[in-house]
Amino acid sequence: MTAVNAPAPPGPLTSMEEAQVRELLGREPNALELALFGAMWSEHCCYKSSRHLLSRLPKEAPQVLVPAGEENAGVVDVGDGLAVAMKIESHNHPSAVEPYQGAATGVGGIVRDIFTMGARPIALLNSLRFGFPNARRNRYLLSRVVAGIGDYGNCLGIPTIGGELFFDGTYDGNPLVNAMCVGLLRHDQLVRAAASGEGNLLLLLGNATGRDGLNGATFASVSLGEQSLAQRPAVQVGSPFLEKLLIEACLELLAGSLLVGLQDLGAAGLTGSGVEAAHRAHSGVEIDVAAVSRSEEGLTPLEVMLSESQERMLAVVRPGDVAAVRQVLDHWGLRSDVIGRVIARPLLRVLEGRSLCAEVPIDALTEQAPSYVWPEAAPREMRATASLPAEPLELLAHPNVCSRAWVARQYDQTVQAATVATDGADAALVRLPGSRRALALCTDGNFGSSDPYLAGALAVAEATRNVSCTGATPWALTNCLNLGSPEQPAGAWELARTVDGIADAARALNVPVISGNVSLYNEAAAAGPDATGDGGFPGMTRIRPTPVIGMLGLLDDVGQACTIGFKRAGDVIVLLGPLGGPLDLAAEVAVQRACRDAIAQGWLHSAHDCAEGGLLVALAECCLRGGLGARICIETPALDVLAESPSRIVVSLAEEDLPRLSGTPVLRLGTVAGDRLDISTASAPVCSLGLEDMRHAWEGGLERWLTESSAPA
Amino acid sequence: MSAIPRPLTGARVGVVVFPGTNCDRDTVAAVEACGGRAEAIWHGDAASLERWDAIILPGGFAHGDALRAGAIARFSPVMARVIEFAHAGRPVLGICNGFQVLLECGLLPGAMLRNDSLQFRAGWVHCRVEAASLFTPLEAVGSVLRLPIAHGEGNYVPAPDDAPTVILRYCDAAGQISAAANPNGSAQGIAGIARGSVLGLMPHPERACDPLLGSTDGQLLFRSLLRALVEA
Numbered sequence: 001m002t003a004v005n006a007p008a009p010p011g012p013l014t015s016m017e018e019a020q021v022r023e024l025l026g027r028e029p030n031a032l033e034l035a036l037f038g039a040m041w042s043e044h045c046c047y048k049s050s051r052h053l054l055s056r057l058p059k060e061a062p063q064v065l066v067p068a069g070e071e072n073a074g075v076v077d078v079g080d081g082l083a084v085a086m087k088i089e090s091h092n093h094p095s096a097v098e099p100y101q102g103a104a105t106g107v108g109g110i111v112r113d114i115f116t117m118g119a120r121p122i123a124l125l126n127s128l129r130f131g132f133p134n135a136r137r138n139r140y141l142l143s144r145v146v147a148g149i150g151d152y153g154n155c156l157g158i159p160t161i162g163g164e165l166f167f168d169g170t171y172d173g174n175p176l177v178n179a180m181c182v183g184l185l186r187h188d189q190l191v192r193a194a195a196s197g198e199g200n201l202l203l204l205l206g207n208a209t210g211r212d213g214l215n216g217a218t219f220a221s222v223s224l225g226e227q228s229l230a231q232r233p234a235v236q237v238g239s240p241f242l243e244k245l246l247i248e249a250c251l252e253l254l255a256g257s258l259l260v261g262l263q264d265l266g267a268a269g270l271t272g273s274g275v276e277a278a279h280r281a282h283s284g285v286e287i288d289v290a291a292v293s294r295s296e297e298g299l300t301p302l303e304v305m306l307s308e309s310q311e312r313m314l315a316v317v318r319p320g321d322v323a324a325v326r327q328v329l330d331h332w333g334l335r336s337d338v339i340g341r342v343i344a345r346p347l348l349r350v351l352e353g354r355s356l357c358a359e360v361p362i363d364a365l366t367e368q369a370p371s372y373v374w375p376e377a378a379p380r381e382m383r384a385t386a387s388l389p390a391e392p393l394e395l396l397a398h399p400n401v402c403s404r405a406w407v408a409r410q411y412d413q414t415v416q417a418a419t420v421a422t423d424g425a426d427a428a429l430v431r432l433p434g435s436r437r438a439l440a441l442c443t444d445g446n447f448g449s450s451d452p453y454l455a456g457a458l459a460v461a462e463a464t465r466n467v468s469c470t471g472a473t474p475w476a477l478t479n480c481l482n483l484g485s486p487e488q489p490a491g492a493w494e495l496a497r498t499v500d501g502i503a504d505a506a507r508a509l510n511v512p513v514i515s516g517n518v519s520l521y522n523e524a525a526a527a528g529p530d531a532t533g534d535g536g537f538p539g540m541t542r543i544r545p546t547p548v549i550g551m552l553g554l555l556d557d558v559g560q561a562c563t564i565g566f567k568r569a570g571d572v573i574v575l576l577g578p579l580g581g582p583l584d585l586a587a588e589v590a591v592q593r594a595c596r597d598a599i600a601q602g603w604l605h606s607a608h609d610c611a612e613g614g615l616l617v618a619l620a621e622c623c624l625r626g627g628l629g630a631r632i633c634i635e636t637p638a639l640d641v642l643a644e645s646p647s648r649i650v651v652s653l654a655e656e657d658l659p660r661l662s663g664t665p666v667l668r669l670g671t672v673a674g675d676r677l678d679i680s681t682a683s684a685p686v687c688s689l690g691l692e693d694m695r696h697a698w699e700g701g702l703e704r705w706l707t708e709s710s711a712p713a
Numbered sequence: 714m715s716a717i718p719r720p721l722t723g724a725r726v727g728v729v730v731f732p733g734t735n736c737d738r739d740t741v742a743a744v745e746a747c748g749g750r751a752e753a754i755w756h757g758d759a760a761s762l763e764r765w766d767a768i769i770l771p772g773g774f775a776h777g778d779a780l781r782a783g784a785i786a787r788f789s790p791v792m793a794r795v796i797e798f799a800h801a802g803r804p805v806l807g808i809c810n811g812f813q814v815l816l817e818c819g820l821l822p823g824a825m826l827r828n829d830s831l832q833f834r835a836g837w838v839h840c841r842v843e844a845a846s847l848f849t850p851l852e853a854v855g856s857v858l859r860l861p862i863a864h865g866e867g868n869y870v871p872a873p874d875d876a877p878t879v880i881l882r883y884c885d886a887a888g889q890i891s892a893a894a895n896p897n898g899s900a901q902g903i904a905g906i907a908r909g910s911v912l913g914l915m916p917h918p919e920r921a922c923d924p925l926l927g928s929t930d931g932q933l934l935f936r937s938l939l940r941a942l943v944e945a
Contacts, residue, residue: 150833154863155774157735241733241777331755333732412835412863414920415772417739421927431925558925 012038017370024364032302032350032358036365039268039306040275043520046369049486050518053499061512063475065190071280072113072193072264073183074514076476078554080435083187085119088127088180088443088480088550090519095148095177098235099141103148103177105213105238105310110181111156112264112313115247118191118254119183122416123430124153126163126179127443127480127548131172133399133705138167141175143706149179150410155240156247159419160411161428166447167399168386170544173524178480178517180443180550184432191254193263195274195316195342196281200260202274202340203315203322205329206246210295212236213269213308242311249332250313258325261316271305273314274340275348279366284347287340289357301350301357316342376496377489382450383544388613390642392687393697396620400447401613402701420558423565424625426466426609427551431558438561440472440553445546447612452483452494452545454583456501459549461588461646462611464509467553468592469607469649471562471599474509478550479516484523484542494545495520502547508585509592511551522546562599564608565626571605571672572655573622573630575615576664577648579638587664588647594664595649603657610648616641616679616687618650619669620694623677629691632670632679639667641679641686724749724942727765729795729811731756731775731786736808736919740771743919747935749942759790766942767804768795770811772863772917782825782866783813792818804847804938805911809864812905812913821906821913822875826868829898835863837927838896838904840881840916841888846907847941848934849880857888858930860916867897867915869906881905881914 013021013034021029021037029037043049059067065083066075073087091106107124114121126149131138142165153160158181195202213236253259263277270292274285289304299307315336317325322338329336343349348365350358389395396402413419420429420438427442444466446458464474479502484491506513523542555561566573577591578584598604606626610618623630634641652672653661677694679686726744730737730753737753744751754762756775762768775786786792792814799805799820807815815821828834840858845851858881871877881904885894890902897915905914918931 147832151865154833154835154865155733155735155777157773239777241774241779244733244735244774409836410833412833414835414861414917414926415735415739415863417742417920417923417926420925 012042017041020370024368025360030358032305033360035302035306036271036348036358036360039271040365041369043518044267045272047518048370049372049374049520050481050495051371052373053496056499056503057513058503058507059513064512064514068513068515072116074476074478075117075190076514076552078432078439079437081186082432083185083190084439084552085114085117085183085185086180086478086550086552087113087515088178088478088548089113089517090480090482091177091179092174092482092519092522094235095145096174099144100148101235101237103145104152105236106177106179107149107152108238108240108243108310109266110179111158111243112266114181114183115250116193116262116264117183117185118189119185120251121158121181121183121247122418123182123441124158124160124179125441125443125550126160127176127445128163128165129171129176129546130167131169132167135172138172139706145175145177146407146410152238152240154412156244157415159413159415161413161419161430162442164443164445165404165407168544170541172541174522174543176482176522176543176546178482178548180478182439182441182552189254191259191262192280193277194261194281195277195283195285197260197318198283198342198344199319200342201317201319201322201338202285202287202342203317203325204292204337204339205313205315205334207239207242207309207311208293208295208335209299209304209307209309211299211303211307213310214303214306236308236310238310245332245334246311246313249329249334252328253315253325258321258328259315259317263314265312265314267308269305269307275362275365277314277316278346278348278362282346284343284345284349284362285340286343286349286351288351288353290353291337291339293335293337301352305350374486374492375489376493378493379490392616392689393693395613395617396694397697397701399701399705401617403699404702405699406702406706420561422561422563425561425563426469427472427553429470429555429558429561436557436559438555438558440467440470440555441551442466443548443550445548452497453501455545456498456547457505457583458646459547460502460505460509461583462609463549463551464511465592465609465649467551468596469562469609470553470555471560471596472553472555473596474511474551475554476514476552477506477511479513480548481516481518482522482543482546482548483520485521491542498545498547505585508589560599560602562604562607563625564606564622566622566628566630566652566672567605567626569628569672571652572658573632573650573652573669573672574658574661575648575667575669576651576661578645578665579636579667580640580643580645583646591647591649591664594661595651598661603660604651604653606652608650610650612644614640614642614644615650620677620689620698622650622652623691624695624698627691628672629674629676630670631673634669634679635682636667724766724939725764726751726767726769727754727762728752728769728771729754729756729791731773731789733775733777734771734773734810736772736917740769740808740919743922743931744935746922747932747939749935749939754791756786756789756791759794762794762798767806767938768798770807770814772809772811775810775814782810783817786814787818796820799909799911802910806848806938807913808919809915809917812915813866815911815913820911821908822872822877823906824870825866826870827866828868833865834896836861838862838916839884839886839894840904841884841890843879843882846880846912847910848912848937850937853933857884857886858933859921859928860918860930861920862896862916864915867899869899869903871900877906877908879903880907880912
């Protein structure tokens with residue numbers, strides 16, 4: 001089906017915006033200048049449709065060292081003089097047209113954001129969404145995205161320790177690939193990406209510049225259509241080997257205090273990088289495109305300025321340090337070009353040799369970028385969530401419930417020798433060097449809710465609950481807002497509601513938002529019955545609002561970390577939290593605190609969040625991870641074993657410790673026993689499942705689709 | 714494994730860093746945790762290796778695994794010295810990518826194919842110790858080690874008429890060799906081989922030296938090496 005009334009192609013400015021440029025410059029801009037504005041004023045670079053909303057997020061907290069929006073990533077103190085830099089970012093559109101490179105360069109980009117801060121990247125996580133795997137293209141996208149993420153992170157030697165994967169019809173044609181990176185640094189290693197000091201030189205490090213990724217920022221800021229496959233040149237090509245050399249070289253340069261500032265090249269390439277670095281220092285930059293090494297001939301100044309060739313960094317260097325910098329770069333076999341200098345006047349000046357190609361005020365490209373408040377209207381009807389099967393073994397084998405081992409085994413999870421081994425925990429644990437303390441990390445989106453406010457709030461609730469289930473205290477979060485076009489009232493409404501949901505939950509749970517990314521225009525030409533036409537572009541399917549939360553928790557003693565598997569026959573199994581009902585943030589806070597307190601006191605044997613598939617799936621996972629069965633008798637009619645209501649944790653503990661649980665509703669469910677999961681209500685048996693049958697269903701769930709020979713037609 | 718009573722201080726282990734090596738820091742830390750002294754050696758350094766008691770080629774993606782794993786690294790200046798070092802009967806250990814480099818440079822026989830799954834494989838495996846070596850004491854033969862793997866090309870193919878000494882084979886937790894316990898299709902379930910003083914293995918012992926990380930079985934190899942060096 002052809003998209004009609006699709007948004008204007010990445011021209012990329014509207015006529016109103018062009019008029020605004022003319023007014024700001026006080027003259028007619030040339031083609032290069034217009035292109036610079038087009039890139040810097042794209043949603044991807046300036047958040048023009050979301051900026052006014054993002055101020056609603058709570059950003060302040062005592063542990064915050066670098067708040068959201070100031071630098072390439074947020075930074076929080078984690079004690080002992082150490083700090084963590086982290087951020088999550090989308091690479092959705094590139095992955096839709098070229099899944100392997102799209103996903104790989106998504107990892108590369110987020111890793112650069114982290115080491116730019118002076119932090120050594122220590123962990124990668126991700127969040128993935130695809131259409132259901134019964135369609136061949138969705139299976140292809142999934143397997144190539146996983147390979148791309150794995151190959152890039154594995155080569156860098158950064159463990160990919162966590163993630164999530166969900167399928168839904170609204171992601172047909174517009175999969176979501178969100179990558180998160182976590183870095184560790186000492187407080188004194190923190191660097192700012194600022195181009196300060198008039199006369200300091202700009203060095204471009206790493207890859208040569210070519211046409212790959214040209215206009216990537218604007219490509220990311222429009223909807224996908226039939227013409228999108230023809231936009232493969234807007235997808236970058238990654239070299240993790242080169243990135244690994246850049247990490248080592250840049251960390252060595254920073255350790256030697258040889259850099260004034262360091263900024264990665266991401267969206268809008270050299271333009272975005274130079275402008276952001278100048279903006280932070282209230283200075284200007286002068287760039288000579290003729291000095292930039294090229295990977296192909298005949299590049300115009302515009303192409304050099306907007307290329308998104310990967311694995312490039314912009315370093316600000318004192319003239320007297322250039323020789324010492326070059327010595328380090330030579331050691332690592334890295335190219336560097338002196339491409340310009342810092343100037344006092346706050347301008348971006350683009351030269352080609354001696355001729356001036358563009359001269360634009362930095363403020364005009366940044367502060368004065370347009371900000372839109374689009375009219376909002378709730379869609380006529382909420383989209384129903386695809387229902388899960390009720391038959392227990394079918395439920396365990398469902399693509400949205402089953403084991404993710406097929407994905408995880410393609411990721412190196414143990415490199416850097418800091419990944420704490422568990423039998424399965426709700427968050428991955430990474431030990432901090434030289435101590436018993438650990439970071440708890442996870443990514444979470446909420447899948448069950450069609451209300452965007454709840455999707456945002458529940459994602460925060462679930463992510464904090466997951467780190468609390470290990471015993472860790474929620475400490476900071478990063479977020480990625482994946483939504484449809486804000487230019488349609490329903491899309492604008494979804495965006496605003498999503499941000500409000502995240503903001504309210506983060507405040508209630510006392511977690512600062514330290515970084516994030518907004519990915520709008522996630523919609524694709526509809527094919528088939530999933531086309532909703534509910535206020536979006538006719539013929540386009542807007543994705544389900546998908547806020548993704550990347551969560552950091554702090555654990556004081558890694559030896560006390562709690563995992564999900566049942567540990568001991570005879571233990572009592574208890575449900576903590578409300579039996580049902582809508583999200584109540586006070587109840588959420590209480591259940592997490594009760595769980596953390598019990599873990600800290602050392603008498604909780606297991607803890608597992610109730611999520612997809614409700615209590616039934618949670619219990620099955622506790623059994624499978626622990627290799628033990630359970631006898632459950634539910635005497636409360638109000639409790640539905642399949643309901644996915646929030647704020648609930650399944651725990652197991654010794655009978656005599658039961659009275660110690662407090663501060664949250666406590667419901668005794670049964671005992672750990674035997675090798676079957678038997679569930680009954682007061683009136684009738686619900687199910688009786690053998691461990692091996694459950695294991696077969698759960699572990700084989702994805703593989704049945706993805707092993708080529710056995711994939712259903 | 715039981716702790717070795719005497720301190721193993723003094724032995725000096727050089728850990729070669731190629732561009733793209735990414736397990737050098739883990740390997741240095743593991744050797745030091747086991748009582749040795751370890752330092753990095755840059756691949757471009759062609760100086761004599763006399764000051765070292767043993768050399769380790771750690772895991773990673775030397776030169777980005779361009780062409781195939783280890784194919785470029787064998788030409789790094791340090792490798793001529795490593796070959797001399799091995800020919801003098803001194804210990805060389807290649808882990809994962811380091812094993813691939815040892816195959817490419819001819820210090821060990823055979824070659825690697827891509828994993829039979831055609832996918833990267835990461836996770837925990839069991840390996841049975843098949844024979845004694847500098848890195849595996851006689852009393853450990855027959856025991857089962859739990860170690861992590863992380864590789865895309867670990868499908869070992871022996872050279873015709875040049876059988877190496879098999880030191881480690883993939884097995885199940887009970888020590889049984891089977892296709893199901895083989896993560897990559899390697900011939901005869903081979904996970905590690907030795908010739909003289911040179912050992913190559915695909916699993917990562919340096920990531921299995923701390924109970925919090927899931928296993929301390931990796932210490933066996935480092936402690937055996939360090940003990941042999943101290944006693945030498």
